[in-house]
Amino acid sequence: MVFPFRPKQSKGSRQNQNQRGSWLVSLAERNPFTLSRWIICWALIGVGSGLFAGLYWNLLELLTHTLRSFSGTSLLIVMPFAGFIIGLIIHLLGHPGEIGLIVDNIHSRGGRIDVRENPSMILTSLVSISAGGSLGPEAPMVQVTGSFGTWVADRLKLTGENLRSLSLAAMAAGFTALFGAPLGGAFFALEILHHQHVVEYYEAILPAIVSSCASYIVFALITHLGLNPTWQFPQYTINNVDDFALSIAYGIVGAIAAWIFISIFRGCAWLFAKIPQPIYIRTTIAGLVLGIIAMLVPLTRYFGHEELNSVVEQNLGAFTLLGIAIAKMIAIAVTVNGEWRGGFIIPLFFTGACLGKAIALLIPGVNPVLPMIAIMAAMNAAVTRTPISTTLLLTKLTGFTPFAPILFASLVGFFLSPKLPFIRSQSRTQNQSPLSTLETGD
Numbered sequence: 001m002v003f004p005f006r007p008k009q010s011k012g013s014r015q016n017q018n019q020r021g022s023w024l025v026s027l028a029e030r031n032p033f034t035l036s037r038w039i040i041c042w043a044l045i046g047v048g049s050g051l052f053a054g055l056y057w058n059l060l061e062l063l064t065h066t067l068r069s070f071s072g073t074s075l076l077i078v079m080p081f082a083g084f085i086i087g088l089i090i091h092l093l094g095h096p097g098e099i100g101l102i103v104d105n106i107h108s109r110g111g112r113i114d115v116r117e118n119p120s121m122i123l124t125s126l127v128s129i130s131a132g133g134s135l136g137p138e139a140p141m142v143q144v145t146g147s148f149g150t151w152v153a154d155r156l157k158l159t160g161e162n163l164r165s166l167s168l169a170a171m172a173a174g175f176t177a178l179f180g181a182p183l184g185g186a187f188f189a190l191e192i193l194h195h196q197h198v199v200e201y202y203e204a205i206l207p208a209i210v211s212s213c214a215s216y217i218v219f220a221l222i223t224h225l226g227l228n229p230t231w232q233f234p235q236y237t238i239n240n241v242d243d244f245a246l247s248i249a250y251g252i253v254g255a256i257a258a259w260i261f262i263s264i265f266r267g268c269a270w271l272f273a274k275i276p277q278p279i280y281i282r283t284t285i286a287g288l289v290l291g292i293i294a295m296l297v298p299l300t301r302y303f304g305h306e307e308l309n310s311v312v313e314q315n316l317g318a319f320t321l322l323g324i325a326i327a328k329m330i331a332i333a334v335t336v337n338g339e340w341r342g343g344f345i346i347p348l349f350f351t352g353a354c355l356g357k358a359i360a361l362l363i364p365g366v367n368p369v370l371p372m373i374a375i376m377a378a379m380n381a382a383v384t385r386t387p388i389s390t391t392l393l394l395t396k397l398t399g400f401t402p403f404a405p406i407l408f409a410s411l412v413g414f415f416l417s418p419k420l421p422f423i424r425s426q427s428r429t430q431n432q433s434p435l436s437t438l439e440t441g442d
Helices: 011-020 023-030 032-067 072-093 099-108 115-131 138-155 160-179 182-191 202-223 242-272 279-296 307-313 318-337 345-362 369-384 387-398 403-415
Strands: none
Touching (some): 032 138, 032 160, 072 279, 242 318, 242 345, 318 345
């Protein structure tokens, strides 16, 4: 069977076609059977992405299980050494890329994500995350799977919006594999590209959803994850409309926390910018600082996937939780600016959960579930500018069935976020270096 992809055209012809809109839509209108072939293509991209994500996750779990046995003062040796290995990999293999650079490529390079950066990203992220850096695996999964979408598009000789759609579909599959939420992962891949328009590349919505569903199934088969909520929050029932007002109030708290985090991040960036080259000096120093933080506040080690359940279940005091939240913000900033690799979405959720539970403990009679989830939502939406997908993701990750309070808090965080996006390339500023396109380093 031969896919009915567009034949090779001249540059002028391709530009005219793109101006008229998606050729796939018009082709599907003339021949619905053609669309079914595209669906198979999107699903196969999801399968390939799910396979990579499953293998990556299993290897990451193996390494993490080995390195988690180190604790206390031994972290002052293990984590700086891990930082040195990270820096050495970057020094030898080159810069591994980051989420800001991916966003910039979607805007300015027609969606092309370079596969040549994958070896460095895979190796550095595995060491970073398994050693205990405060970043998660979403960034490497998105970059590698997104480049797979570009690779498939190149094999099929696609250009323009069709190439971008396959890259975005593969990125969505990478998000979905980790979060176990096909709809949330699909929208996150599209929503994180913009700081104002929420979803602009609407032609990629269907490819992203189909690819996400396929990736979700494959990843679940390999890892047996994503079938149930990730974090074990108690059930919560909305009793009256006051809960909606409270979710808005908690959203304001989450937005304030996001501003504090961004300020800490920028201060940390200023300090790390003074560290001389080569890069393994910076990564080693970052490892030492992370080791000190992890030794003093053990729950800040790792990205929060398992640690958040400890926050939910343990009887920690309000001021202890506030201290953990501040320490986690510092740890995220050090991890990113120290050139360790990973993503900050789950670490932000962890920070928001700590703040929410602390507030609940300081106000007698408050059920901690609503403030925890609302602040998680608002903080992430304020930093990443993703209110819709944040709502969808948290509904799945926490099993919190009342949808509206999460949405209200996410929207509050989004509307109260800084004017200048945390991920600078979301604003489509051109002629920036890779470092200037990414305020996050993710």
